[in-house]
Amino acid sequence: MLINISIEDANRILADEHIDINIIEISLLDSLDYVLAEDIKSNINIPPFNRSPLDGYAYRSEDTIYATEDSPITLEVIDVIQAGYVSNKKINNGQAIRIMTGAKIPEGADVVMKYEDTKFTDKEVKIFNYLKPQSNIVKMGEDIKSGDIVLPKGIVIGPAEIGILASLGRSHIKVYDRPKVAILATGDELVDIDEELKEGKIRNSNSYTIAAQVKRWGGEPVLLGICKDNIEETTRVLKSSLKWADVIITTGGASVGDADIIKEAFQETGGKILFWKVKMKPGTPIVVAKYENKFLFGLSGNPAAAYITFEQFVRPTILRLRGKTKYNLMEVDSLLENNSNKISSQNRYIRAFTYKKDGKYYTKLPNKHSSGVLSSLSEKNSLFFVASGMGPYKKGDKIKVQLINYLEVGE
């Protein structure tokens, strides 16, 4: 078992683990923010015909070569075409058809002049200047050509992709499923949120924080409630959850105390421990195991430690399981707004609020940093990483921060 490893090694071990991603078929509008699991090839041209981008008149360009402001050319109007309809008339020399935006260009026409630049009656239209052939004609297939791979497998489906799929007539598509994530709180001190607080007890907040994090990054959280610090009971719950969950996250019992039974419980399920303890604060005692293709994350019971280790290790795994392999936390250069006096003996992630002003990022740190303190994580959108031995930092220092609410697309 690997113990007390670096953050980089922990990430590499996780990234190297084989994963199975489920593919499901889903209806178009439900597919928002899923990752496409098939190449989408077009079997049609879009637009499917040459069309007019303007409300105007379609005619033969050659008829108007000598048209000028002082000596306009008059054409006979032989038909009107609304968008969605076609004309069965062919334009010959000296003729024009009144045409609306989006309508199919009639046979014989090679140019469209917008209304505002003409003078017209029901029967005639006057053209005052010459437009080259093909002016104001949107070509068939300008948007999408038949046979093109329009959307490649692996991209995230956003509103534009949904529109493209709609234009191709796809009501259902194949996507990578969202992982089901079981969340278990462990600890004799815990009661659920609607229970009375007796002496020595605290409410289980971790399961809810983590369920929200899972939801935010696209997993499907399932709360398993609370387990006492009891290895048999914990193992039983884990085993039954492994039947359906893709990921299990526990909090508490990950350290070295008498009741810290999570590592053993992971092993009892038949899981292989990938590593235990990472050189970072908060959240050192994280334990990660793999059972078949499922991941088990044993996070610290300390609320901020659980939150931060989730962002570092669980989030990338959830994103991978959703097929979002190219996405990373966004990291920016920022200017520190207050002093940070500590010299860090360990790698440390400091919760922070980062904002942008006049093109520069600025970062404020809260007063409370303890891994048992959840309240100072409120409204924090970033983490300031301080490598072991670094610090103190003072106001105005240039630092790097991870923006934990933003992802950027890599290569």
Ligand SMILES: Nc1nc2c(c(=O)[nH]1)N[C@H]1C(S)=C(S)[C@@H](COP(=O)(O)OP(=O)(O)OC[C@H]3O[C@@H](n4cnc5c(N)ncnc54)[C@H](O)[C@@H]3O)O[C@H]1N2
């Ligand atoms: N002798 C040592 N003791 C500790 C060490 C160590 O190295 N040697 N490491 C400390 C560090 S660092 C951490 S982090 C914690 C992690 O401990 P556990 O993961 O075993 O977590 P617990 O002891 O079960 O709980 C820690 C803390 O969090 C509260 N908690 C637990 N679950 C919840 C929940 N669902 N919602 C809200 N709060 C929760 C719990 O009551 C404790 O106060 O170990 C240190 N000890």
Ligand code: MOO
């Ligand atoms: O590693 Mo712990 O989360 O700092 O208290």
